[in-house]
Amino acid sequence: MQTTNNLDSKMEQSKGRRLILCPLPFQGHINPMLELANILHAKGFSIAIIHTNFNTLNPSTRNPNFTYHSIPVDLTETEASTKDLTVVLSILNAKCVEPFRECLAELLSDGINSEYPIACLISDPLFNFTRSVAESFKLPTIILRTGCAASFAVYITFPLLKKKRLLTNTGSRLEEPVIELSPIKARDLPTMPNCDAEDLYQLITNMVNESKASYGLIFNTFEDLEGHALATIRQEYHPNIPIFPLGPFHKCGPTTSSSSSSLLAQDQSCISWLNAQAPKSVVYVSFGSMAKIDQAQFLEIAWGLANSGQPFLWVVRPGLVQGSDWLETLPDRFLKALNKRAHVVKWAPQKEVLAHPAIGAFWTHCGWNSTLEGICEGVPMICTPCFGDQMVNARYVSDVWKVGMQLEHGIERGEVERTIRRLMVEEEGEEIKDRALKLMEAANLCHKEGGSSCQFLDGLVQYALSL
Numbered sequence: 001m002q003t004t005n006n007l008d009s010k011m012e013q014s015k016g017r018r019l020i021l022c023p024l025p026f027q028g029h030i031n032p033m034l035e036l037a038n039i040l041h042a043k044g045f046s047i048a049i050i051h052t053n054f055n056t057l058n059p060s061t062r063n064p065n066f067t068y069h070s071i072p073v074d075l076t077e078t079e080a081s082t083k084d085l086t087v088v089l090s091i092l093n094a095k096c097v098e099p100f101r102e103c104l105a106e107l108l109s110d111g112i113n114s115e116y117p118i119a120c121l122i123s124d125p126l127f128n129f130t131r132s133v134a135e136s137f138k139l140p141t142i143i144l145r146t147g148c149a150a151s152f153a154v155y156i157t158f159p160l161l162k163k164k165r166l167l168t169n170t171g172s173r174l175e176e177p178v179i180e181l182s183p184i185k186a187r188d189l190p191t192m193p194n195c196d197a198e199d200l201y202q203l204i205t206n207m208v209n210e211s212k213a214s215y216g217l218i219f220n221t222f223e224d225l226e227g228h229a230l231a232t233i234r235q236e237y238h239p240n241i242p243i244f245p246l247g248p249f250h251k252c253g254p255t256t257s258s259s260s261s262s263l264l265a266q267d268q269s270c271i272s273w274l275n276a277q278a279p280k281s282v283v284y285v286s287f288g289s290m291a292k293i294d295q296a297q298f299l300e301i302a303w304g305l306a307n308s309g310q311p312f313l314w315v316v317r318p319g320l321v322q323g324s325d326w327l328e329t330l331p332d333r334f335l336k337a338l339n340k341r342a343h344v345v346k347w348a349p350q351k352e353v354l355a356h357p358a359i360g361a362f363w364t365h366c367g368w369n370s371t372l373e374g375i376c377e378g379v380p381m382i383c384t385p386c387f388g389d390q391m392v393n394a395r396y397v398s399d400v401w402k403v404g405m406q407l408e409h410g411i412e413r414g415e416v417e418r419t420i421r422r423l424m425v426e427e428e429g430e431e432i433k434d435r436a437l438k439l440m441e442a443a444n445l446c447h448k449e450g451g452s453s454c455q456f457l458d459g460l461v462q463y464a465l466s467l
């Protein structure tokens, strides 16, 4: 255990060191990487961010304490709108290598005589070229995995799952439990829309290999939440590769406005609308930045929410509903008839919304950031996972932490209405609400002095200075 004096002197040392952080250019990856940057800046490091001009960070909301280095990546319109995410990622990985190499070379040559020598690169393992480029300059890389530990434990089991033929043709075996990963069922295993199973396997394998070749692994989670999955990962990794669960990032260190990393403008009208609602009465509905639904599902959601009788705040991101620009598939006068019981926006200040006392439930696609943000505010969840790690996250919400319910049979208005009532009005929801509040307390404790994330953060600071 470090003495306070020791830690103070490490903090002094970190003031002379610089970290380079490189987020994958998607909202769910940018947010945690920039939150981590804030945390490490508060620990005394100087911060440089390398980012792409694809999904570029908004210049007006950047952190004035960081330096930003944009690398050009020219995706054609067809490439940028490719439905298969594995293809978009492989294009990004191919096109970013050279500009990244040039940018890193420049930063390192500036760094040689600088008062801030560079300690290491912190990168996303889906950006699968960054580590080897850094290594060619003898710069160590620490990986930030932006998903949870449980889904990562699933990813490291992929070779076994493939052998057991659980990654393809699971049609008749969907309800089958995956013994090694209890309580995960075959239906919860990661899939991607419009994507070839072999391409997804390769993407995941590359990601795991990148992390195994790195100097360490950071997770936006905490021991009390995911101790079991973290232990599984530690067993799989060489003891020289430390694992740092430092989350929940947004509850640690200096509070900055969440708009600073938002790619879309956040509609602040949500907050004044919420101010007029009764405590714990509102269903907040958002499926994140990437998920898509069809028009039939959109209408089932709309009618389910309307019939539930609860007020609702609904994020309908342009592009959420396939084949439609925004709300045009809603019946005429649908929203008007609800008479201010509904508020619909294109993008919300989600963290502020979830922290608002009027919020009573969060209907989410279970992206990891959204799941963790819901946990941190003690908001019970309704889960509609769509792809990737979301099915694993949803299974943990409903069956492990038991702080929410899944819509197990798809989106149908009757089931939506019943689930909202079960969770928000009926007795059945009371235990779920109690557990959600207890988990919130645990999430807030881990950053206090002596808390697990607080200790791992000190460990990471020392480790980065030792590289």
Ligand code: UDP
Residues within 6 Å of the ligand: 027, 028, 029, 031, 258, 262, 286, 287, 288, 289, 290, 291, 315, 346, 347, 348, 349, 350, 351, 366, 367, 368, 369, 370, 371, 373
């Ligand atoms: N988010 C937001 N406003 C919205 C919806 C989402 O600011 O209206 C943020 C949310 O707080 C989270 C991120 O976008 O930090 C979404 O990440 P997540 O991992 O939940 O899902 P993804 O978008 O990657 O599917």
